[in-house]
Structure formats: structure tokens, C-alpha cells
Amino acid sequence: MNAVTPSGFRDVLAEEALARETVVRAVQDLFAAHGYVPIETPTLEVMDVMRAGGRMPASPFKFFDSHDDLLAMRPDVTLQIARMCATRLAAEEGPFRFRYTQRVFRETEADNQVQARELTQCGVECIGVAGADVDAEIVKLFAEALSLAGVGSFVLSLATVGVLRALLERSGAAGPWREAVLEAYHDSDFVALDRLCDAAAGRPAAGELPDAECAAPAYVEAVRNLARIRGGRDAIDAVRALVAPLGCTADLDAFQGTYDRLVEAGLGDRLLVDFSVISSFNYYTGIVFEAVSPYLGAPLGSGGRYDRMIGTYGADRPAAGFAFGLEQVASAAAAEATGPARGERPLRIAVPKGSLAAEAIACLEEAGLDVTGLSSPGRSLVISNPGVDYIIVRPSDAPVFVALGAADCGICGKDSLLEVGADVVELADLRFGGCRFVVAESAGTTDAIEERYRKLGSMRIATKYPSITRAHFAKTGTQVEIVYLHGNVELAPMVGLAERIVDITATGTTLAENNLDIVEEVLASTARFFANGCALRTDDRIVDLARKLADAALQHDYAPIPGATNPVR
Numbered sequence: 341m342n343a344v345t346p347s348g349f350r351d352v353l354a355e356e357a358l359a360r361e362t363v364v365r366a367v368q369d370l371f372a373a374h375g376y377v378p379i380e381t382p383t384l385e386v387m388d389v390m391r392a393g394g395r396m397p398a399s400p401f402k403f404f405d406s407h408d409d410l411l412a413m414r415p416d417v418t419l420q421i422a423r424m425c426a427t428r429l430a431a432e433e434g435p436f437r438f439r440y441t442q443r444v445f446r447e448t449e450a451d452n453q454v455q456a457r458e459l460t461q462c463g464v465e466c467i468g469v470a471g472a473d474v475d476a477e478i479v480k481l482f483a484e485a486l487s488l489a490g491v492g493s494f495v496l497s498l499a500t501v502g503v504l505r506a507l508l509e510r511s512g513a514a515g516p517w518r519e520a521v522l523e524a525y526h527d528s529d530f531v532a533l534d535r536l537c538d539a540a541a542g543r544p545a546a547g548e549l550p551d552a553e554c555a556a557p558a559y560v561e562a563v564r565n566l567a568r569i570r571g572g573r574d575a576i577d578a579v580r581a582l583v584a585p586l587g588c589t590a591d592l593d594a595f596q597g598t599y600d601r602l603v604e605a606g607l608g609d610r611l612l613v614d615f616s617v618i619s620s621f622n623y624y625t626g627i628v629f630e631a632v633s634p635y636l637g638a639p640l641g642s643g644g645r646y647d648r649m650i651g652t653y654g655a656d657r658p659a660a661g662f663a664f665g666l667e668q669v670a671s672a673a674a675a676e677a678t679g680p681a682r683g684e685r686p687l688r689i690a691v692p693k694g695s696l697a698a699e700a701i702a703c704l705e706e707a708g709l710d711v712t713g714l715s716s717p718g719r720s721l722v723i724s725n726p727g728v729d730y731i732i733v734r735p736s737d738a739p740v741f742v743a744l745g746a747a748d749c750g751i752c753g754k755d756s757l758l759e760v761g762a763d764v765v766e767l768a769d770l771r772f773g774g775c776r777f778v779v780a781e782s783a784g785t786t787d788a789i790e791e792r793y794r795k796l797g798s799m800r801i802a803t804k805y806p807s808i809t810r811a812h813f814a815k816t817g818t819q820v821e822i823v824y825l826h827g828n829v830e831l832a833p834m835v836g837l838a839e840r841i842v843d844i845t846a847t848g849t850t851l852a853e854n855n856l857d858i859v860e861e862v863l864a865s866t867a868r869f870f871a872n873g874c875a876l877r878t879d880d881r882i883v884d885l886a887r888k889l890a891d892a893a894l895q896h897d898y899a900p901i902p903g904a905t906n907p908v909r
């Protein structure tokens with residue numbers, strides 16, 4: 341027997357456990373001194389009850405018990421506290437101030453299962469009070485707790501969801517367009533956001549996009565620009581200038597009140613107003629914030645106001661809170677002791693080798709970076725030039741390097757981003773590397789394949805891109821079995837390994853030379869510049885580079901993707 345722990349679960353030995361105990365004690369004492377009382381919630385919840393509270397923060401472990409109830413191991417404590425307040429505490433007036441240190445459990449579907457699946461969260465929830473005073477109390481407590489936990493340098497990115505919500509509500513735009521905008525904000529996908537806004541403004545935009553119908557142009561431009569506003573107090577002024585003429589400042593006034601209180605409390609240097617931090621709309625209703633460290637590629641913790649969540653379980657009560665991960669905080673504290681912070685070391689850029697390399701390097705050079713040695717690196721995998729380290733990767737690995745913080749930002753095709761599904765911020769469409777994904781089959785075999793599908797109810801598809809393929813056929817409602825190959829996918833229908841393939845085509849030569857016909861288009865793709873979210877919020881060079889790369893890309897007249905009719909996603 342191999343006596344291992346499940347992937348993502350581990351023992352904590354005495355030295356580390358003692359350090360964690362010290363942090364937890366100090367932080368819980370701090371919370372207690374501010375009037376927060378301890379609570380505990382069950383490890384398991386009924387799945388439907390968890391779901392009712394809104395978008396869950398991660399996919400939970402779930403199983404059926406002997407009563408045939410579908411249960412979830414808690415992926416988050418806030419939803420449980422909302423449920424508890426609406427039920428057990430329904431008759432009590434409040435307000436309540438709760439604190440906790442609890443384990444949460446998160447299943448991961450990614451291939452790269454390096455993330456812990458059991459995490460320890462320290463947090464507070466303040467229920468029954470609203471307003472700038474209590475929002476400031478919570479953010480201050482978050483900052484004090486992080487300092488007590490040994491994190492010397494952290495940035496609190498903050499925004500409020502009310503401004504975007506008001507813009508969308510007053511814009512007159514159709515529901516599907518508004519939903520798509522919220523999704524783009526949620527995914528931190530600036531490229532998708534630009535496309536949606538271009539389409540709504542009547543400008544040509546690639547892809548099949550939801551119709552914004554009668555959206556007022558000024559609101560559309562405000563929705564586009566809001567995501568890019570960041571800074572200190574000046575950023576709040578910039579948001580005000582953007583949304584005041586549109587009558588959408590109500591929530592901003594409260595946010596500004598909170599911000600000013602935090603500055604008075606001496607936190608000004610820690611704050612970054614950043615409206616791209618907005619996420620989880622059916623969860624948060626006012627201020628949202630995230631703590632990041634310039635030493636770590638994953639957020640330390642986050643929080644916000646969620647005034648409508650308790651109402652999904654019973655009577656509404658205003659509420660706000662935060663939680664941070666003990667493990668992330670320990671990693672950040674340890675990293676601070678050993679290395680330079682992100683802004684003080686060279687910017688790490690993941691650069692794709694292979695067919696995207698030449699144009700990626702040209703773009704970086706046009707953006708003003710020193711690319712000496714990058715075109716002919718020999719067997720070197722890292723090229724270091726003044727202020728920048730280029731990490732040479734396979735294109736499909738670039739999102740992994742960036743998502744896990746091994747690179748700050750990178751370049752690869754949209755196809756690789758979709759296939760890996762990594763949590764990165766998509767900043768610019770670089771417009772080169774145009775190609776499309778198609779379903780193809782050997783010429784003249786359509787009838788036989790369809791007949792076989794009618795008999796068997798499923799079809800074999802060979803591909804290098806199983807996630808994109810699965811998502812496509814789930815959408816079209818075709819049942820498929822996927823044969824995963826590493827290359828020369830076109831061989832599969834020729835030798836009877838699969839009936840059809842999903843593969844990239846650019847010039848169409850490979851399909852033609854192997855007597856394959858296109859059945860349908862899946863999506864079109866171009867190269868993207870993207871970043872690690874924490875890097876983006878702690879290193880101004882990335883925003884600057886994104887802008888320069890986007891400008892450089894617009895100077896080129898890249899040929900349209902041959903034959904593409906469908907979404908560049």
C-alpha cells in the first residue's frame with residue numbers, strides 16, 4: 341500500500357502547526373477585541389442550500405448520504421453564516437459580529453492539481469449594519485489581521501459593484517448583453533469586454549456577440565472604461581467624472597466615504613482603487629476588496645458587502661465580511677523573508693516558442709522591451725535582459741506559468757487560454773496567430789458518420805484540445821467520446837481511430853492534403869497578452885506593457901483568419 345494523503349491534502353507538522361496556532365490566536369484575539377464572537381458551522385451542507393446563496397466560490401466536494409441527499413463539503417463559510425442568520429437567528433435583532441477559523445474544501449478540475457484542496461480560512465462577518473463606518477471597520481480589521489499574521493507588504497485592491505450595476509441598469513441594454521458584460525468583469529477578460537462594447541457601439545467586433553439592442557453609447561463607453569480605472573483617491577475622482585453625468589454615483593458616494601475613513605486610519609499607502617477587481621455579482625452588492633502581496637501569485641484573501649445573500653434564506657439583513665487563507669499568508673510572509681518584491685525584480689514574461697514566437701518577439705520589441713537574444717536562445721530557457729526575464733515556454737504551458745505566479749504575464753493563443761482554463765487576466769488581443777478550430781472528417785464520409793451516430797448514439801472525436809472539444813459538443817448537444825492525441829490529429833479519421841477531429845486550421849493546407857472536409861467551425865483564435873491577477877495589481881509595468889502591446893498590435897495589418905465566420909472568443 342502506498343500510504344499517501346489525497347492530492348491537495350496534507351499533514352501539518354509541529355513546527356508549522358505551532359506557527360499557525362500563534363497566528364490564529366493573535367488574529368482571533370484581534371477580532372475578539374473588536375467585539376466579534378466565535379461561531380462554528382458544519383463541515384457539510386445540503387448542496388441546494390449552498391447553491392441558493394449565489395455563485396459558489398469554487399466547486400465543492402459533493403456526495404450522496406444514505407438519505408439520498410446531495411451534500412457539499414463547505415467551500416466557503418460566508419454562505420453558511422448567511423444561512424445560519426436567516427434560520428437559527430431569525431428571531432434575534434442583531435447586529436451580529438462573528439469570527440471564525442475554519443477549514444474549507446475545494447475540488448479542483450484542472451489538470452494541474454497543485455493547489456491545496458483543504459484550506460484554513462480566518463474571517464469575520466458583520467451582520468445587520470450597513471454604511472461607510474462599518475465597511476471601513478471591516479477593511480481596517482482585514483489590514484490589521486494581515487499585519488499581525490506577519491505579512492509586511494500587501495495591497496488592498498478595492499472597488500464597489502454598485503457603480504457597474506447602476507450603469508448597466510440605466511444603459512437600456514438588453515439582458516443577455518448585460519449578463520455577458522458581468523461575465524467579462526467576473527473573468528477579468530478585458531478583451532471580451534472591449535468586444536462587447538465595440539459591438540454595442542455599432543463598431544465592427546469579431547465574434548457572435550449578444551445584441552445590446554438600445555444601449556445608450558455613453559453608458560457603453562463608461563462600462564468599458566470603468567474596468568481600467570485604478571489608482572488612489574484620483575481613481576475615485578476619475579470614476580465620478582465618468583459616471584456623474586450618467587446619474588450613477590449613488591454607490592460611489594458611500595465608497596468614497598469608506599475610502600476616506602481608511603486613509604484617515606493611515607491605510608492610504610495600502611489601497612489601490614481598481615474596478616477590475618469586481619466579481620461575483622450575485623453575491624456582492626457594495627464594496628469588494630482583495631488583498632494581494634507583491635511576493636505571491638495568489639490572493640491572500642478577499643471580502644465585501646453582500647446585502648442580499650441572507651435574504652435568499654429568509655429575511656434580508658445587510659452584511660459584510662472577509663476571509664483570508666492561513667496558507668497564503670504564511671507563504672507570503674516566508675517569501676518576504678527571502679526574495680525581492682515583484683516591482684523590484686525583472687518583469688517575468690512567458691514567451692511562446694514555436695509558430696507564435698517571431699511575432700510575439702516583434703510585438704515585445706515594438707512595445708519598447710529589449711529582446712536581445714530572444715530570437716535565437718539556443719537551448720537557454722530563460723533570457724535575462726535589463727528589467728526583464730523572458731521565460732521560454734510551449735504556448736499551451738504559458739497560462740499555467742502565469743496562473744501559478746511563475747511568470748508575471750505572458751503571450752499565447754486564445755485557444756491555449758480556453759483549453760487550460762487558467763485563472764489569468766486577459767489584457768490585450770495581439771491580433772497575430774490567427775487560426776480557427778474546426779470539426780473535420782474524411783471527404784465523403786458524412787452520411788456514414790451520421791448513420792453510425794444514429795445507431796450508436798455517440799461519435800469518436802480525436803483532438804489535441806479536449807476541453808474546447810467537450811465544451812463545443814456540450815453546446816451542440818452531440819454525444820462524443822474524445823480520443824486525446826498530442827499531434828498529427830488529421831491521421832485519426834484516415835486510419836479509423838476516430839470519425840471526426842477537432843483541430844486548428846490556418847491556411848487549410850493540412851486538411852486539403854489529407855482529404856479532410858470541414859464540418860463546422862468551433863471558434864477562431866488570435867494571440868493574447870495576459871497576466872497574473874496579483875501581479876497586475878502590484879506591478880504597474882504590466883498595465884503599461886499591455887497598453888503598448890495593444891497599440892503595437894493595431895499598427896499591423898494582420899491578414900484575416902482564412903475562412904473564419906465564427907467567434908474570435
Ligand SMILES: Nc1ncnc2c1ncn2[C@@H]1O[C@H](COP(=O)(O)OP(=O)(O)OP(=O)(O)O)[C@@H](O)[C@H]1O
Pocket residue numbers: 693694695696734735736737752753754755756773774775844845846847865866867
Ligand atoms: N496553423 C496553425 N497551427 C497551429 N497553431 C497555430 C496555427 N496558426 C496559429 N496557431 C497558434 O499557434 C499556437 C501553437 O503554436 P505551435 O504550433 O508553435 O505550438 P504547438 O507545438 O502546437 O503547441 P504546444 O507545444 O503548446 O502543444 C496555437 O495555440 C495557435 O494559437
Ligand SMILES: O=P(O)(O)OC[C@H]1O[C@H](OP(=O)(O)OP(=O)(O)O)[C@H](O)[C@@H]1O
Pocket residue numbers: 804826827828829830843844845846847848849850851
Ligand atoms: O491549416 P494549416 O496551415 O495547414 O495548419 C494546420 C496544421 O497546423 C497545426 O499543426 P502543427 O504544425 O502545430 O503540428 P501538430 O499536428 O503536431 O499539432 C494543426 O494541428 C494542423 O495540423
